[in-house]
Amino acid sequence: MEMENNGSPLTKKWGFRANPDLNMASDNTVRGVLYMLLSKLNRSDTRPVIPLGHGDPSAFPCFRTTQVAEDAMVDSIRSAKFNGYGPTVGILPARSAVAEYLSQDLPNKLSPDDVFLTLGCKQAIQTIVTVLTNPKANILLPKPGFPYYEAIAKSCNLEVRHFDLLPEKDWEVDLDSVNALADENTVAMVIINPGNPCGNVFTHQHLKKVAETAKKLGILIISDEVYAHLVFGKNPFVPMAVFASIAPIITLGSISKRWIVPGWCLGWLVINDPNGILKEHGIIDCITAYLNISSDTPTFIQGAIPDILSKTKEDFFVKIVSIVKEAANICYEGIKDIPGVICPTKPEGSMFVMVKLDLSVFEDIKDDVEFCVKLAQEESILILPGISVGLNNWLRVTFAIELSALEEGIKRLNAFCVRHSKKP
Amino acid sequence: MGKQEEWGFKENHELHAAAGFTIRNILESIIGNIDQKRSGKPMIHLGHGDPSIYPCFRTSVSVEDALVESIRSANFNCYPSGIGIDPARSALAEYLSKDLPYNITNDDVFLTAGANHGIEVLLTVLARPGANILFPRPNYPIYEARARFSEIEVRHFDLLPDKGWEVDLDGVKALADKNTLGIVVINPGNPCGNVFTFDHMKKIAETARELGILVIADEVYAHLVFGEKPFIPMGVLGDIAPVLTLGSLSKRWIVPGWRFGWIAINDPTRILQQTGVVASIKSCLTISADPPTVIQGAIPSVIKNTPQSFFLNINKLLKEASDLFYEKVKEIPLVTCPHRPEGSMFAMVKLNMPAFEDVVDDTDFCMKMAKEESVVVLPGDVVGLKNWVRVSIGTEPKVLEDAIGRMKVFCLKHAKH
Numbered sequence: 001m002e003m004e005n006n007g008s009p010l011t012k013k014w015g016f017r018a019n020p021d022l023n024m025a026s027d028n029t030v031r032g033v034l035y036m037l038l039s040k041l042n043r044s045d046t047r048p049v050i051p052l053g054h055g056d057p058s059a060f061p062c063f064r065t066t067q068v069a070e071d072a073m074v075d076s077i078r079s080a081k082f083n084g085y086g087p088t089v090g091i092l093p094a095r096s097a098v099a100e101y102l103s104q105d106l107p108n109k110l111s112p113d114d115v116f117l118t119l120g121c122k123q124a125i126q127t128i129v130t131v132l133t134n135p136k137a138n139i140l141l142p143k144p145g146f147p148y149y150e151a152i153a154k155s156c157n158l159e160v161r162h163f164d165l166l167p168e169k170d171w172e173v174d175l176d177s178v179n180a181l182a183d184e185n186t187v188a189m190v191i192i193n194p195g196n197p198c199g200n201v202f203t204h205q206h207l208k209k210v211a212e213t214a215k216k217l218g219i220l221i222i223s224d225e226v227y228a229h230l231v232f233g234k235n236p237f238v239p240m241a242v243f244a245s246i247a248p249i250i251t252l253g254s255i256s257k258r259w260i261v262p263g264w265c266l267g268w269l270v271i272n273d274p275n276g277i278l279k280e281h282g283i284i285d286c287i288t289a290y291l292n293i294s295s296d297t298p299t300f301i302q303g304a305i306p307d308i309l310s311k312t313k314e315d316f317f318v319k320i321v322s323i324v325k326e327a328a329n330i331c332y333e334g335i336k337d338i339p340g341v342i343c344p345t346k347p348e349g350s351m352f353v354m355v356k357l358d359l360s361v362f363e364d365i366k367d368d369v370e371f372c373v374k375l376a377q378e379e380s381i382l383i384l385p386g387i388s389v390g391l392n393n394w395l396r397v398t399f400a401i402e403l404s405a406l407e408e409g410i411k412r413l414n415a416f417c418v419r420h421s422k423k424p
Numbered sequence: 425m426g427k428q429e430e431w432g433f434k435e436n437h438e439l440h441a442a443a444g445f446t447i448r449n450i451l452e453s454i455i456g457n458i459d460q461k462r463s464g465k466p467m468i469h470l471g472h473g474d475p476s477i478y479p480c481f482r483t484s485v486s487v488e489d490a491l492v493e494s495i496r497s498a499n500f501n502c503y504p505s506g507i508g509i510d511p512a513r514s515a516l517a518e519y520l521s522k523d524l525p526y527n528i529t530n531d532d533v534f535l536t537a538g539a540n541h542g543i544e545v546l547l548t549v550l551a552r553p554g555a556n557i558l559f560p561r562p563n564y565p566i567y568e569a570r571a572r573f574s575e576i577e578v579r580h581f582d583l584l585p586d587k588g589w590e591v592d593l594d595g596v597k598a599l600a601d602k603n604t605l606g607i608v609v610i611n612p613g614n615p616c617g618n619v620f621t622f623d624h625m626k627k628i629a630e631t632a633r634e635l636g637i638l639v640i641a642d643e644v645y646a647h648l649v650f651g652e653k654p655f656i657p658m659g660v661l662g663d664i665a666p667v668l669t670l671g672s673l674s675k676r677w678i679v680p681g682w683r684f685g686w687i688a689i690n691d692p693t694r695i696l697q698q699t700g701v702v703a704s705i706k707s708c709l710t711i712s713a714d715p716p717t718v719i720q721g722a723i724p725s726v727i728k729n730t731p732q733s734f735f736l737n738i739n740k741l742l743k744e745a746s747d748l749f750y751e752k753v754k755e756i757p758l759v760t761c762p763h764r765p766e767g768s769m770f771a772m773v774k775l776n777m778p779a780f781e782d783v784v785d786d787t788d789f790c791m792k793m794a795k796e797e798s799v800v801v802l803p804g805d806v807v808g809l810k811n812w813v814r815v816s817i818g819t820e821p822k823v824l825e826d827a828i829g830r831m832k833v834f835c836l837k838h839a840k841h
Contacts, residue, residue, distance in 0.1 A: 014636045014666075016605040018700025019549050019708070026707035031506060058501040065501060073495050073718075077488050083679045084476035088448055119537055119683075123713040133436050151711055187433035218432045248431075263501045263717030282435035289443035293569045294544065295537035298716060299681030300491075 025151045030054060033388045040376040050409035052398045053382035055196065055351045056262050060402035062323060063260045066316040072307035073264075073300070082303035088291045090117025090268075094302040098268050101309040102251070105239050108274060116287055119297045120265035121226045121254040126152055127269055127294070128222055128250055131286040132187045133158040140181055140189035142173065143390035144354060146196050146224070162390065163189070167344050167354070171200035175213050182217040188250075189219055194227040194237065197389045197396040198354050199328070199347025201235040204242075211243035220248040220278065226267075227257050229317065232325035233348020241272035248273040255308065257351070260320065266301050324351065324400045331399035334410035340417045341395070351400035354386065357393045363422045368393045374420070379412040442573035446565060447472065450787075450806050454794045463798040468819075468827040471800040473614070473769040474680050475818035480741060483678045484734040490725035491718075500721030504714035507706055508535025508686075512723035516686055519727045520671070523657050526692050534705060537715040538683035539644045540566055542670040545687065545712060546640060549704045550605050551576045558599055558607040560591065562772065562807040562814075564614050564642070579604075580808065585762045585772070589618035593631050606638040606668075607631075612645040612655065612767030615807045615814040617746075619653040619767035625661060632665035638696070641669045644685070647676055647735065650743035651766025659690030666691040673723075675769065677730065678738065684715050684723075742769065745817040745824050752828040758835045759813075769818030772804065775811050781840045786811045792838070797830040 026032050034053050041049060057063040076082050082091075089095065095112040103109045118124040129152045132139065138159035141149050145162075153160045161181045164174040178189060191210060193202045202210075214221045223240035231237045240249045254267035269287065271278055278284055328347045335343045340361035347353040357368055365371050368385035372395070375381050386394030399406060443449075451471045458467055475481035494500050500509075507513070513530035521527040536542040543566055550557070551574035559567050561580040571578045581595040596607065609628060611620045620628075632639050641658030649655045658667050672685030687705060689696055696702050746765045753761045753771075758779045765771040775789055783789050786803040790813060793799050804812030817824060 014638070014695065014699065015555075015602065016550055016638050016699065016701060017552060019552070019704040020700075022549065022704050022707040022711070026506075026710035029710060031503075031710055054503065056503050058498075064498050070495055070498075074492050077491050077495075080476075080482050080488070083483055083681045084474045085472060085680050119713040126713065130439060131436050132433055133439075134434060137433075148711075155711060182432075184432060218430045220431070220433055261501045261718075262503045265504070265714060265716040277431060281431060281433060282440075283433065286435035286439055289440050292446050292448050293443045293540075293566060293573065295541040295683050295713065298683050298719065301716065301718075 037376045045380045050381045053384045057400045058260050065260045068311045069308045072304035076300045076303035082300040086299040091302045094305040097306040097309045114271040116269045118267040121267040124252040124267045124269040127290050136185045137187045171198040190222045192224040194349030197352045201349040204238045211246040214247035222250050224252045227350040231349040244272035248277045327399040338414045355395045362420045379416050457791045457794045459795045465798045467798045469800045470816045471802045478820040484730045486729040490722040494721035500717045504717045506710040509720045512720040515724040515727045532689040534687045536685045539670045539672040539685040542687050545708045547574045555605045562809040589616040600635040608640045610642040615770045617765030617771045629661035629664040638666045644672050645768035649767040650739045662690035663692045666695045744821045749817050756832045793834045799827045799830050
């Protein structure tokens, strides 16, 4: 049992203390909330747990990564050329490969110097938020969003302001709210496209407006494109960097989602800034400085990147996208028939969809957290309560899992909602 | 100029100040000074502890096999979990317990993305306004960078070159006050290449207890000892003062590029648990970046299957390199190595600056030697001892011999006549 920090015999004797801010910050991450829900599972329920809470389908055989990627890793290890330290920004062959890979979708070619390799997209987020931190500065984050940004901003003491994504407009950015929130201390805005948690994909037209807004406000755009190319609806994926001549764009990405290998932790932070504004403001040097005092992504994983990016066949990507598309459909259609939950927009990208709760339908459920806790306890399903991502009384549902597990999940969700509905 | 021309972001000055002088930065400028055309010789890099490029130091094939198996199993492509997967933590707990008088469990072991990450976590957790921490001089400079970044005041105690680089315990006692939270000791020593005796470590632990501070035991070079003194983990004395041990795969298994390490709680009286420090470490790990699951999956096999013969061979190579180094450096005028290296992969060499004609300090020495002889060593200033240099002896012995030969040429050329 933890003792109080103040006045206890222990604190008087020893010069070190715990750090309660860290505990609070970690509890609010997706990981933290899912830990809490995991602890609620009924141990005597023999049915398999249905994981609709996190974006990681790697446990399912149908989502296994391409053999090309595994082979690339094995070759890299067996070469024994990548067991040593690499440069802090990443080894050149890997950076070149990422530059080339991303340039395929852009009007201008990226240079390897524009690419920084990071220990997963997590470290890319840590890096850019830390680099932009200054006393009085503030950053604009989407609501709903990805709570890791809030956690890192808090740990840096960087003020956060939230702009809305509009459910009635396919979760587009409420540019009026962005304009209203920004002031002379605003450093950047974050967009996540394809969207986590909303499952939306921004149009070219909308992204252009976002870029123009950023330019007007004098802020840079952090474009989190971790779900790049995981699109299966009407809107194609458009990288924000297409608009880099309007405002500086920092693109965050990784191989985790497209190759279904979040456990390999290979991400990148890419500078898209043909006008050299970020360099002029010392941002590039600062990024290198942060990476200099931080850990790196393992060199052998970097060594595998050129082959992973260049040799993966199109049909692997097509296969993954088609499974995710079908799952999105099953989820969207299935939810239509379930009382008390409404899915306003059909998801068309990423692995998630936001589902609204109609609490008036339920007898004994007062909010989204209670919904998710009871759902875990009674049906062994994990779903993330919307409060975690900034929208109370919504749910973030992961549909990207093996299809029969998803169907089972939808069935159990329905049983749960029916059981908890008010009787007529 | 309208608002369109003004941008609201700027660099984080504190970060820049903290990260200014790292080993990587300085080595980059020194390597940038190499003029291969002029020297006509290939570069010999003795600036960092990374012998993985030399075939004789190649990691054990069982290590490679473990990682390949982890990848091929497709069981470890999932998200890492913050404190690390159980099988890896258990395997490490068992491994570490072998050298302790008590057992630690997987609850006492947390996985990190290398010891640098471990340092980041511990200093982030322990930082609080007004606190100070005691570091050795010379030191591994990531500690200073991270302490500055977390705004912990740093106070330096000396390691005494004439006493085998032992801790100046009187100095430690004079520096500490009620706001001191801990002391860092690196054993086997980086940059000094020394190994502490049990008696000395006991005195350090007793001093820590007396001062009410914890010990951060940086044991990244654990077991890499090749002199008279055995390696003893500080955790053996964990019941005297709480010990947080940093370890990594990088050095003993010669895979620094894997960036895999751990924090072990060596605290049988559970003070760190009771004060909430352990919970804070777990929280910090939940937020920060993780070591890839795919490496975690390989750990049980790495621990179990690496043959003793591999470790014995590495230590044999280091001993050969160390003996060669120590004897040959005696023949170089203008430099002295006061203490024969007996552990880790480094030696500290003192420069007799007044005897040099046109070399003004250690940084100048390193820059010029890189240019003229294509040999890279680290200026002692970076580790806290100006006018010394840190040399990595984790090098193939023949290559090391070549490097020392070139150092001799350089010194003779620049000596006052």
